[in-house]
Amino acid sequence: MEKRPTSHDVARAAGVSQSTVSFVFTGRAGISPATRQKVLTAAAELNYRPNLAARSMRTRRTGRLAVVVPIATLTPLTLLPGAIAAAQEEGYVVEVVSLPHQMTERDERLAELIGSGQYEGVLSFTPLPSAHAGSGPARELRADPRPEEGEPDQVVVLAVAEFDDDMHSAGALADALPIVTMMEHLAAGGQRRFLHLAGPRDFRSSLARREAYLATIERLGLESLGVIDGDWSGRSGEDAVNALPDGILPVAVIAANDLIATGALRAATRRGWRVPEDLTLTGWDDHPQSAFLAPSLTSVRQDRERLGAHSMHRLIAAVRGLPAPPAPTDLLRVVWRESTGPVPAA
Amino acid sequence: MEKRPTSHDVARAAGVSQSTVSFVFTGRAGISPATRQKVLTAAAELNYRPNLAARSMRTRRTGRLAVVVPIATLTPLTLLPGAIAAAQEEGYVVEVVSLPHQMTERDERLAELIGSGQYEGVLSFTPLPSAHAGSGPARELRADPRPEEGEPDQVVVLAVAEFDDDMHSAGALADALPIVTMMEHLAAGGQRRFLHLAGPRDFRSSLARREAYLATIERLGLESLGVIDGDWSGRSGEDAVNALPDGILPVAVIAANDLIATGALRAATRRGWRVPEDLTLTGWDDHPQSAFLAPSLTSVRQDRERLGAHSMHRLIAAVRGLPAPPAPTDLLRVVWRESTGPVPAA
DNA sequence: CTGAAAGCGCTTACAG
């Protein structure tokens, strides 16, 4: 195993100075095509690649971004492929850092990360402690670009707490719009009585769905049996439906996610309620299994790849001091299935 | 925003030479406790942190590992948290790199990655092209440690194609053992007729389950209706059960994963077959929804966090030239539920 | 259009 060739080696082989080699590789203007070609040929021959540590030392730019993920939750991981691909396209490398669960440790680790000088930006898939919101060496960005020029040492920290800010900025309740769509469809089909199996109150996505439900009940003059709080789990859906009194059928159940809906379906089946004749049911997330339940579950599909890519583009824009890119639209789509009766024409 | 302090700044503040500061931070022996303390105090005051790019340039070690994930598949992502945490504990930083789907592009990108000099090791969650197996600047390691000393420039590339090698090395069929466990239990309960809904033949995990199924049929002298190939999808499970002739009940269906099992359950329900009375059913993966199907699905739970951690430890051992750590055991556990009848006592 | 030279912040023999 020989030593890696350096720009000096390339320079010698090409018969030019070392700085010329550097100029070629940094794409600086003013190198004659002939020289450029000589350098490139020599470099290819030697299998030369610039040493990025050395470059980073001079430029004081690392080209690295960190993505912070909570170790316990897997859901945010599904955003990773899109985010990573987006960063790679922009010439960044992304490191995934997992944060401890315990609050104080977590804050420490995060502070260390931000202060390490290793990253130009940090994207958090988990809510940030308030200490990092707008103070200290880091700033939490919402939508505004970096205000000042010429301070590449500033680390941009961006929390993507479920992308709520962005989605909300795209129009009130935009992120819960499918709830409205589904309810309107069911109401048009004759459903008058609704029930919402909600997620936890401390998730903004959960709150948005709840609000969309309530607003739609109000607007369309429907009857609501209420909102039953849950914790995203199948158990909470099952318990909720088991606790329902007899004689409330027919009812349209709007669950906050597929897991809750699956639990609800299980309970309804056990009680001998027919779906969709007695009870219609909708979920959210479109898990792979949902299409194969009996009956198959109407749900909402999210383009998580585009969502991940968008969040990364937002971070990179902030790092570069550019305005935030527009939030993507059409990320959500209702997938109609048997649990809501006849499938409407697309 | 001031400049980051350097070791010179710390030296000046502590009244020692710059090399002494370096010695303290690299943990070199032979620094008096008093001096050490002075340096540490000054460093803390200035909020000094060694510049890792500079260090990396001198030491020629990057402290960075890459994890390669196929962009389209999310399953391997569930191994990430464990792998990342393990690397962090060992003092490495891990970058996640997504590979293009197209074969030739993919190989190029991988070669570039390996040759980039940026990583001390590469862990692949996707099978590697054969070109990288044992030739070129990279080596694919299976279980043997790095043979030679003193060549830190060598990049260790480790493919974790479903961890098959490792699992197999832990004992033949160890990774499909739960299939045996489940079949023995069902046979003990009186089931004589079995059917296997398999996954694709080009997955080693799928093959192992198939072999375990066939071997157990043979060993216990059971009747097998055959093995029906599938593609891991719910559709393949649904189609398989729909295509079954009448009059084969009772039958014990062993599905290669939960998705196939969910499709099979749907079809069985549609045909009016009672589960578990007429047909018992098992899956694999223990998806969150599986516990809330009606009936709930017996499945196999994998400790993916430990699996991810193990693969990372294996890579790190190889990078350091140490022997491979022993493969973890007890990573798989059968979760008994309604779809196989009365739950056995734990 | 090209080159000589300084310097980014460290580590590490080497000398004391």
Next chain:
DNA sequence: CTGAAAGCGCTTACAG
């Protein structure tokens, strides 16, 4: 036990 000095491989004014 501590320090002066070389050098890792680059980028970038500066001079020609």
